Each structure stands twice: as structure tokens, then as C-alpha cells.
Amino acid sequence: MKKIAILGISSLFLLTSVFTSCDSVKNANNTQKGAGIGAGAGALIGAIIGNNTKLGTAGGALIGAAIGGGTGALIGNKMDKQARQINQALPGAQVERVGEGIRLTLKEDAVRFDTNKSTLTAQAKTNLDKLIPVFNEYADTDIEIFGYTDSTGSAEYNLTLSQKRAQSVRDYLVSKGLAGSRFKTTGMGIVEPIATNETPEGRSQNRRVEFAILANDKMVQEAKKEAGN
DSSP states (O other): OOOOOOTTHHHHHTTOTTSOOHHHHHTOOHHHHHHHOOHHHHHHHHHHHTTOTTTHHHHHHHHHTOOOHHHHHHHHHHHHHHHHHHHHHOTTSEEEEETTEEEEEEOTTTSOBOTTOOOBOHHHHHHHHHHHHHHHHTOSEEEEEEEEOOSSSOHHHHHHHHHHHHHHHHHHHHHTTOOGGGEEEEEEETOSOSSOSSSHHHHHHHSOEEEEEEEOHHHHHHHHHHHTO
16 A cells, blocks of 8 residues: 655644654654644644645645544554555555545546546446445545546636536445435546646546545544543
């Protein structure tokens, strides 16, 4: 499973006393990173990293929701386990642990739409089906779905199309029994490309769906109780 460092945080350590040294964070595992981010600092980081092209809006949402302390460590441990299961269920997906949550990126080889359409293909449904058992097992999570397009066509058209595609993913998962209240969808359109739009291969990578998987209120409250907060 791919893991990433939390980009942009090391510079913020110099500005706030709530963090430990940069070296300790760099060497920490994901669970420890979750424990090291306080709620107030997490919101600040989220606002900044939300504009980072590496982590994007999904990553910013996860960092911004960080709680920190013992509660964050317990949540991070559960997310570590869920991330491993997602990676096993759908090896072609890009699974990244960010803060106390999971950023899941499904490119065209995993979730494909017909040109200019928001209807899921049979291949896309098959791949989403592989994620459903994991999402069911970890029911105490909220899932934000972000739709993206390449830069072909107008920005306004692509924004609408990306929203419809994110909604299609959400609707399909709900049709398979997942609670609709767990989901939030956002169309991002052409922003935050992860590859060049100058080549067919790059445009294919940019046509993607991203998930930000984070603890819901129930998981947070249970973690606080377990941590003695």
C-alpha cells in the first residue's frame, strides 16, 4: 500500500508550539501522526494544504478534520487497518493515509465513464462492488467523494459533469445498501490535475474520482472514551 508524508506540515511546526520536532514527525508512523495533530492546528493545516496540488482538496479535508492526541491515535490505528483492506480489495487503487483518514483515488482504469456521460460503466460497478464490504465493515466513517475531469471543454461544463459523476458513484454505493447519510459529493472539474493535460495519458489520469474517508461522530466519541478524554 502506498503511503505519503503529510506535505506542508513541517513548515507549520515552526509556527506553532503544539507539534513536536520535524524529525520526530517525519519518522512517525501514520497512527503517531494522527496523535500529533491537534484540532485547532489541524484546521489551520487543512486550510493551507487544501490548495496543495499533491494532496488536493481531499487531503486538505482529512488534515482539517484531525483531532489529535490519544483520540487521534486510536482513530489512526483503525484507518491503518481499513486502508490495508481497501488496498487488498482493489489493488489498482491509490490508497494513501493522510492525517487521521484515508485518501482513495480511483482513476479511469478503476472507475470509467463513457465520454461526456456520468453513467457508471459495468467495469466501474464491478470495482466499486469490491469496496462495499470494506465500507460496510467500517460503518463509522463518513465518505466525501470528489469528481475530477481533464481540461478538455469549458470549465463550467466540466464542473457540472464532475459533480454528476461523483453523485453517480455515491448513488451506486447507496443502492448497494450503504447509508446515504455517510456521503457528501463535490464536483471539482478541471482543477487540481495530478498529471499534464497535454497528453492523452495525462488527461486519463486527471479523469478520476477521489474519496476522503474520515471518522464520523460516533467513532470520534468512542475513541475519546477509550482514550479517557
